[in-house]
Amino acid sequence: MQYKAVKLVKRPEVRITPDVFEVVSLETPALEAGQVLLRQTHMSLDPAMKGWMSADRGSYIPPVELGSIMRSSGLAEVVESRNDAFPVGTRLMGMIGWTEYAVSDGKGLSKVPPGIPAEAVLCVLALPGVTAWKGFMDLARPKQGETLVVSGAAGSVGSIVGQLGKHVGMRVIGSAGSQDKRDWLTGELGFDAAIDYKSPDLLQELTAVTPDGVDVYFENTGGPIQFATYQRMNAHGRIVVCGMISDYNAEKLSPGPNWINIIRKRLTIRGYTMPDYWDELPDLSRKVGEYLLAGKLKYRAHTLQGLESAIEGINLLFTGGNTGKLLVAL
Amino acid sequence: MQYKAVKLVKRPEVRITPDVFEVVSLETPALEAGQVLLRQTHMSLDPAMKGWMSADRGSYIPPVELGSIMRSSGLAEVVESRNDAFPVGTRLMGMIGWTEYAVSDGKGLSKVPPGIPAEAVLCVLALPGVTAWKGFMDLARPKQGETLVVSGAAGSVGSIVGQLGKHVGMRVIGSAGSQDKRDWLTGELGFDAAIDYKSPDLLQELTAVTPDGVDVYFENTGGPIQFATYQRMNAHGRIVVCGMISDYNAEKLSPGPNWINIIRKRLTIRGYTMPDYWDELPDLSRKVGEYLLAGKLKYRAHTLQGLESAIEGINLLFTGGNTGKLLVAL
Numbered sequence: 210m211q212y213k214a215v216k217l218v219k220r221p222e223v224r225i226t227p228d229v230f231e232v233v234s235l236e237t238p239a240l241e242a243g244q245v246l247l248r249q250t251h252m253s254l255d256p257a258m259k260g261w262m263s264a265d266r267g268s269y270i271p272p273v274e275l276g277s278i279m280r281s282s283g284l285a286e287v288v289e290s291r292n293d294a295f296p297v298g299t300r301l302m303g304m305i306g307w308t309e310y311a312v313s314d315g316k317g318l319s320k321v322p323p324g325i326p327a328e329a330v331l332c333v334l335a336l337p338g339v340t341a342w343k344g345f346m347d348l349a350r351p352k353q354g355e356t357l358v359v360s361g362a363a364g365s366v367g368s369i370v371g372q373l374g375k376h377v378g379m380r381v382i383g384s385a386g387s388q389d390k391r392d393w394l395t396g397e398l399g400f401d402a403a404i405d406y407k408s409p410d411l412l413q414e415l416t417a418v419t420p421d422g423v424d425v426y427f428e429n430t431g432g433p434i435q436f437a438t439y440q441r442m443n444a445h446g447r448i449v450v451c452g453m454i455s456d457y458n459a460e461k462l463s464p465g466p467n468w469i470n471i472i473r474k475r476l477t478i479r480g481y482t483m484p485d486y487w488d489e490l491p492d493l494s495r496k497v498g499e500y501l502l503a504g505k506l507k508y509r510a511h512t513l514q515g516l517e518s519a520i521e522g523i524n525l526l527f528t529g530g531n532t533g534k535l536l537v538a539l
Numbered sequence: 540m541q542y543k544a545v546k547l548v549k550r551p552e553v554r555i556t557p558d559v560f561e562v563v564s565l566e567t568p569a570l571e572a573g574q575v576l577l578r579q580t581h582m583s584l585d586p587a588m589k590g591w592m593s594a595d596r597g598s599y600i601p602p603v604e605l606g607s608i609m610r611s612s613g614l615a616e617v618v619e620s621r622n623d624a625f626p627v628g629t630r631l632m633g634m635i636g637w638t639e640y641a642v643s644d645g646k647g648l649s650k651v652p653p654g655i656p657a658e659a660v661l662c663v664l665a666l667p668g669v670t671a672w673k674g675f676m677d678l679a680r681p682k683q684g685e686t687l688v689v690s691g692a693a694g695s696v697g698s699i700v701g702q703l704g705k706h707v708g709m710r711v712i713g714s715a716g717s718q719d720k721r722d723w724l725t726g727e728l729g730f731d732a733a734i735d736y737k738s739p740d741l742l743q744e745l746t747a748v749t750p751d752g753v754d755v756y757f758e759n760t761g762g763p764i765q766f767a768t769y770q771r772m773n774a775h776g777r778i779v780v781c782g783m784i785s786d787y788n789a790e791k792l793s794p795g796p797n798w799i800n801i802i803r804k805r806l807t808i809r810g811y812t813m814p815d816y817w818d819e820l821p822d823l824s825r826k827v828g829e830y831l832l833a834g835k836l837k838y839r840a841h842t843l844q845g846l847e848s849a850i851e852g853i854n855l856l857f858t859g860g861n862t863g864k865l866l867v868a869l
Contacts, residue, residue, distance in 0.1 A: 431798060450801045464794030468761060469787075471780045471810035478808040480801035485775075 210237045213516055214308035217273045221262050223460055224527075229262065230279065230307075230520050237310050240291045247301065247311045251512075252283035253331045254523050254535040255365075259457045270484055279307040281519075284321065284330050295320075302335050309516055309539055319490070322498060329501060332508035332534040337365035338497035339490060340451065340483050345370045346377075346496075348479055349425045349449045353378035356419050358438045360406065361429030363390035365508075365534040366451055368398060370427045372506055375399050379425070382418050384434045386529045397507055406434040415441055422446075431455040431463070439466045442474050450480040457527065509533030540567045543846050544638035547603045551592050553790055554857075559592065560609065560637075560850050567640050570621045577631065577641045581842075582613035583661045584853050584865040585695075589787045600814055609637040611849075614651065614660050625650075632665050639846055639869055649820070652828060659831060662838035662864040667695035668827035669820060670781065670813050675700045676707075676826075678809055679755045679779045683708035686749050688768045690736065691759030693720035695838075695864040696781060698728060700757045702836055705729050709755070712748050714764045716859045727837055736764040745771055752776075761785040761793070769796045772804050780810040787857065839863030 211234055219229040237246060261280050264272045273280050283305040287295050295301065295315050303318035305311050321330050344366075345351060357374040361367040362383025371394065374381040383394045384406040391403035402418035404411070415437045422443035428435060432455035442448070456462050470476065486493070500506050511533040513522045518537055525531040541564055549559040567576060591610050594602045603610050613635040617625050625631065625645050633648035635641050651660050674696075675681060687704040691697040692713025701724065704711040713724045714736040721733035732748035734741070745767045752773035758765060762785035772778070786792055800806065816823070830836050841863040843852045848867055855861040 428798065435798070450798050453797075453799045453802060456797060456799050462797035462799060464796070465798050466795050467783075467786060467792035468758065468765070468780055468795050468808075468810075469783045469792060471808060472783060472812060473810075475810050475812060475815060476808075477810075478798075478801060478806075480798075480803075480805050480807075482802060482805060485805060 212309040214278050216276060217262055217279045218275060220264050225523055227520050232517060243292050243314050244312055245287045245292050245295045246289035247285035247313055248288045249283045249285040249305050249309060249539050251327050251331055252281045252537045254519055256452060256454045256457055256526050281307055282335055284327055302330055307519060328510040331536055332510050333501050333506050334498055338369055339493040341366045341369035342493050342497055343486050344449045344451050344481055345373050345427055348481060349447045351377045351379055351425055355424035356380040356421055357425045358423050359383045359427045360434045362394055364429055367429050369506055371400050372398055406432060412437045436466055442476055444474050446474055446476050448478040510536050512536045512538050514538055542639040544608050546606060547592055547609045548605055550594050555853055557850050562847060568642060573622050573644050574642055575617045575622050575625045576619035577615035577643055578618045579613045579615040579635050579639060579869050581657050581661055582611045582867045584849055586782060586784045586787060586856050611637055612665055614657055632660055637849055658840040661866055662840050663831050663836050664828055668699055669823040671696045671699035672823050672827055673816050674779045674781045674811055675703050675757055678811060679777045681707045681709055681755055685754035686710040686751055687755045688753050689713045689757045690764045692724055694759055697759050699836055701730050702728055736762060742767045766796055772806055774804050776804055776806050778806060778808040840866050842866045842868050844868055
């Protein structure tokens with residue numbers, strides 16, 4: 210059977226241009242014992258992909274090799290099986306790549322419990338949910354009554370962090386760049402306030418909505434909201450750095466804040482990435498899955514149609530043009 | 540009996556000028572029951588004093604009130620006693636202030652074990668030693684075989700941190716601004732290398748002496764060494780921020796490094812100040828005292844003579860003009 214896949218053939222410069230990809234037509238092979246044939250139904254587009262495409266930026270996992278299929282996480286269904294552990298019809302999620310079909314022995318893939326819609330799997334249960342849980346619930350040590358600021362709050366991780374903050378009993382403020390996103394945060398997700406990181410009066414606006422200062426800052430973006438929130442941090446505040454999306458596409462990295470506040474406020478600033486916690490994934494997935502099935506985590510998908518839509522679509526992540534977790538339905 | 544003391548009467552602007560102080564002549568009062576009369580023999584001058592003198596910089600302990608005796612730690616001898624716990628001849632250390640004599644009920648002061656020279660008490664056992672131990676041994680979680688960079692390495696805290704690093708079995712690199720200080724670090728203290736933070740080739744020089752990267756950065760200064768070391772950090776590196784002396788006297792705070800490396804290297808950056816750990820002081824002092832009595836911690840004092848020498852002398856801390864822990868012998 211013929212299928213399409215997308216290979217990375219060039220490293221991107223500043224923007225991800227279409228010529229870094231090549232669409233190829235492949236044929237599904239005959240399965241060996243232990244293998245399954247996967248038909249991918251949905252794949253996820255994530256900011257980290259920019260790092261995976263770039264060879265020399267000191268990313269935390271090796272870059273995608275030129276000439277190989279572009280890396281991504283996705284949701285797939287077993288359509289042919291020579292492995293009793295994964296009969297036909299099994300839903301699996303994991304790093305499948307930009308491809309319509311894939312052959313696998315199941316290693317590194319997780320079974321998806323029934324009852325969870327496909328979009329919820331990739332919007333919450335997969336990387337965003339476990340990333341949010343690990344960074345926020347485990348590393349930021351949130352406490353009831355404290356104040357949380359989340360940057361990139363309408364993003365896939367940020368929106369879950371904010372909702373977890375409300376479940377903990379915190380005052381939650383999110384930053385987002387459009388009125389539509391901010392309305393979603395305060396309306397549907399129950400955030401206490403949402404602010405525009407592009408506002409010329411950002412610090413005053415943040416101060417007005419954080420009368421007791423900020424105890425936890427969950428960083429997804431960098432940029433002006435970083436400086437404003439840093440100034441509002443309380444003694445013993447915790448900052449967890451999950452993403453710096455405003456700098457992933459920057460030609461020159463912008464400076465950060467002076468460190469003197471780290472002493473004065475005895476701050477802890479901690480960066481993390483999920484590959485360090487792969488062994489905790491089953492446990493984290495279980496926790497997130499419980500919240501998801503209980504209806505405690507809302508999400509919004511922005512779903513593109515067809516494999517090739519990813520080629521231009523990935524740039525929505527860096528322009529803020531996506532209106533929810535960016536997915537591709539295959 | 541008449542004695543002299545120095546009051547803070549004005550908040551300093553950028554530099555600490557003599558007119559912020561006033562020398563006063565006081566008379567020792569008659570003791571009440573439970574009190575002792577202390578004659579201070581040595582007092583310590585420390586960078587943190589700049590913050591204590593300034594009202595509006597968000598320091599971690601309240602500023603010295605105008606019109607009151609300037610705050611400092613020191614070593615004193617009981618010369619008159621109405622408290623059986625502290626007979627005449629007892630040596631006590633603690634926050635005594637810029638004064639030749641003081642009356643106390645002993646609260647907040649610690650007895651100094653016999654056998655430790657006066658200068659060692661203030662150079663090591665008092666704040667510098669416990670500050671170094673808490674920040675390095677407890678918060679930075681150093682491991683044998685790792686590489687440590689200490690900025691302000693010839694300073695009172697930095698020099699102890701570096702020596703503790705050698706006792707842990709680390710490769711230790713220190714930064715200091717004069718050849719004399721660097722010779723002391725590599726010669727007497729056993730550092731593996733010492734570099735000049737003012738060098739135009741700082742990053743190359745640091746790279747040459749940290750072939751395996753940097754696992755722990757103990758920050759006392761800020762400035763160029765911060766940027767260079769930050770670029771050399773290994774995955775899971777720990778940065779402990781104890782001081783930012785290059786910025787204490789700055790009119791405008793210099794920017795810090797971009798946070799993207801915090802994610803890529805999964806760094807933890809943590810600020811601390813000792814008032815958060817007062818309850819651990821007896822335990823920390825005991826540990827430092829053992830090392831000191833075992834001859835494992837060397838120090839160098841820069842001792843000024845007479846109370847009033849502190850008025851100009853304190854600025855040596857901000858020009859790097861002191862050649863050891865800055866003390867005043869009274």
